[in-house]
Amino acid sequence: MPEDNIDHIDFEKLNQNSISKPLITKLYTADPSAHVFNGKIYIYPSHDIDAGEAFDDLGSHFAMEDYHVISMDSITSKAIDHGIALHVDDVPWAKKQMWAPDANEKDGKFYLFFPAKDYDDIFRIGVAISNSPTGPFIAQPESIKGSFSIDPAVFRDDDNSYYMYFGGLWGGQLQRWRSGCFNANYPESPTAFVPNNEEPALLPFVAKMNDNLLEFSEEPKEVQILDEYGNLLLAGDNDRRFFEAAWLHKHNGKYYFSYSTGDTHYICYGIGDNPYGPFHYKGRILNPVVGWTSHHSICKIDGKSYLFYHDSSLSKGVTHLRCIKFKEIKYRSDGSIITLNPYEGFL
Ligand code: FUB
Numbered sequence: 001m002p003e004d005n006i007d008h009i010d011f012e013k014l015n016q017n018s019i020s021k022p023l024i025t026k027l028y029t030a031d032p033s034a035h036v037f038n039g040k041i042y043i044y045p046s047h048d049i050d051a052g053e054a055f056d057d058l059g060s061h062f063a064m065e066d067y068h069v070i071s072m073d074s075i076t077s078k079a080i081d082h083g084i085a086l087h088v089d090d091v092p093w094a095k096k097q098m099w100a101p102d103a104n105e106k107d108g109k110f111y112l113f114f115p116a117k118d119y120d121d122i123f124r125i126g127v128a129i130s131n132s133p134t135g136p137f138i139a140q141p142e143s144i145k146g147s148f149s150i151d152p153a154v155f156r157d158d159d160n161s162y163y164m165y166f167g168g169l170w171g172g173q174l175q176r177w178r179s180g181c182f183n184a185n186y187p188e189s190p191t192a193f194v195p196n197n198e199e200p201a202l203l204p205f206v207a208k209m210n211d212n213l214l215e216f217s218e219e220p221k222e223v224q225i226l227d228e229y230g231n232l233l234l235a236g237d238n239d240r241r242f243f244e245a246a247w248l249h250k251h252n253g254k255y256y257f258s259y260s261t262g263d264t265h266y267i268c269y270g271i272g273d274n275p276y277g278p279f280h281y282k283g284r285i286l287n288p289v290v291g292w293t294s295h296h297s298i299c300k301i302d303g304k305s306y307l308f309y310h311d312s313s314l315s316k317g318v319t320h321l322r323c324i325k326f327k328e329i330k331y332r333s334d335g336s337i338i339t340l341n342p343y344e345g346f347l
Contacts, residue, residue, distance in 0.1 A: 006290060006317035014290065015313060017346035022314045022323035023079040024070060030322035031100030031245070032070075032308040033153065034299040037110070041301060042133045043070040043079070043308060044103045044112065048321050057190040059171030061320045064098045065089075067114065069134040070324070075301050085135030086112060086128050092141045094126060095119050099172075100245065100295055104154045104162060104213070105133070111213045112137045113164065115150040115172075122182055123173050125152045125166060127214050146207075146216055148182070149174045153297070154209065155248040155275065162213060163275045165223065167204035168244030169194065169262060174202050197236025201225075204246045204259065206276055223257060224278035225270050233281060238264045240281055245295040248275065251305070254335060258285055260294045267296050267309065269337060284339045285329065292319045298329065305329050311342060 015021075023029070028048035035042050044067065051063035066087040071080050088094050094116035101114035112128045112135070125147035128137035150172040153165045167174045170190035176183045183193055195202060205220035225233050225242055233241045243262025248255060257279040258269035265288035270279030286296065291312030299306055308326045315321035330338045 009290065009317065011313060011316050014343055014346055017343045018311075018313065018325075019327045019340060019342055019344060020325035022325060023072075024081055024324060025314060026081065027068065028315065028321040029068070029070070029324045030293070030310040031151075031295040032310060032324040032326075033100070033102040033247075033297045034306070034308040034326070035103060035105075036299065036301055037105050037133045040133075041072040041075065041299070042103070043072070043324065044101050045070065045310075045324050046098065046100050046322075050318075050321060055319070057170060058188065059097075059320075062097060062099060062171070063320075065096075067098060067101055067112065067135075067137075069103075071134060075304075075306065075326075082134035085130075086114070086137040086139060088116060091116065091126060091128070091139040093118050093124065093143050094139075095121070097123075099123075100151045102153045102297075103133070104156055106156075106162070106213055110135075110137070111154070113152040113154050115152060115166075118143065122148070123150050124148065125150075125164075140214060144215060146220065148177050149205075151244050151246055151295075153247045154213075157250075157275055161275075162209040163206055163248065164209055164216070165204055165206050165246035165248055165257070166220075167202075167242070167246060169202060170243075172244050174204075178202070195235040197234065199235050200232040201235040201237065201241035203232075204242050221276060223276070225257070226278050226280050228281070238262075239266065240268060245293075247297050249298040249300075249305075251331060252335060255279070256298070256337075258296065258298065260296070262293075265289070265292070265294050267294050267307075271335065282336055285337050286340050287342060289313075289342045290317050291322055293322070305331070307340065309342075 124143035150168040207216040245260035267286035289311035314323035
């Protein structure tokens with residue numbers, strides 16, 4: 001819901017009707033990637049700040065500078081903020097805009113994956129390593145070779161292969177990579193280079209990671225999202241096509257690829273038989289929240305599945321000052337997910 005649409009909202013009533021309270025109120029947080037490591041819940045969010053950047057459709061006002069890690073002993077426990085885990089000043093290749101991160105664990109080491117703009121103002125994806133899930137993380141000197149765009153999500157499959165999903169339109173620059181290399185031509189409009197409505201929509205990417213989790217082991221491949229007839233979703237299908245915030249989770253042996261539709265503000269998903277897809281579009285997981293962006297992760301905790309997401313309720317609707325939340329999701333017997341309404345019919 002764009003900022004100019006919130007004047008009528010009674011935030012007290014909205015909060016009363018909300019299906020979840022903010023997990024952390026001392027700082028603004030967004031884009032929560034939740035994992036269970038060694039029996040404990042760790043959440044890797046963006047840390048929203050007001051850096052005074054003017055609002056634009058490229059997301060320049062999302063001028064985040066660092067990451068904090070949040071932990072919870074259990075889903076009913078208090079959320080603990082562990083302070084700064086990584087700052088942009090400590091990432092040699094990164095200039096600004098520390099957007100949505102993810103993390104994963106391998107052989108007792110913890111890897112933070114994050115996008116940021118480099119000194120050419122191109123979004124790349126980097127890795128930082130720690131011996132602890134809460135950091136501090138030490139960044140690699142260079143971004144991942146061949147990485148581009150935003151919103152990395154790293155999924156570990158049952159055979160211990162790791163796959164990174166990534167990509168984001170408009171400010172996330174995915175449309176600038178259509179030819180395989182970065183199109184730096186102006187005008188720098190968010191929709192320049194986006195396909196026409198009747199063309200197939202831009203697709204997110206996936207790449208298997210090397211054993212060291214520091215590099216792609218293959219050229220990133222497009223992740224296909226198909227409609228009910230087996231055709232690629234079209235660029236004009238704004239209610240269903242991929243925009244940003246990729247996530248992959250597994251349920252009953254099936255692979256669920258979920259994502260945000262951006263300008264229509266839904267979290268949607270498709271189901272596939274392997275980590276590369278194709279994924280068959282199945283529906284919505286979350287209806288629009290207060291705030292323009294919607295971003296999520298899905299994590300199984302003690303046998304139940306939870307959606308971690310954000311809205312802008314804590315800042316009374318300021319787009320770039322968000323708060324992380326969570327709610328259990330339920331599956332029907334056919335594997336489909338029951339859509340959540342974030343304010344139980346209030347909006
Ligand atoms: O937090 C900055 C950007 O906003 C993220 O990278 C997107 O997914 C959206 O949530």
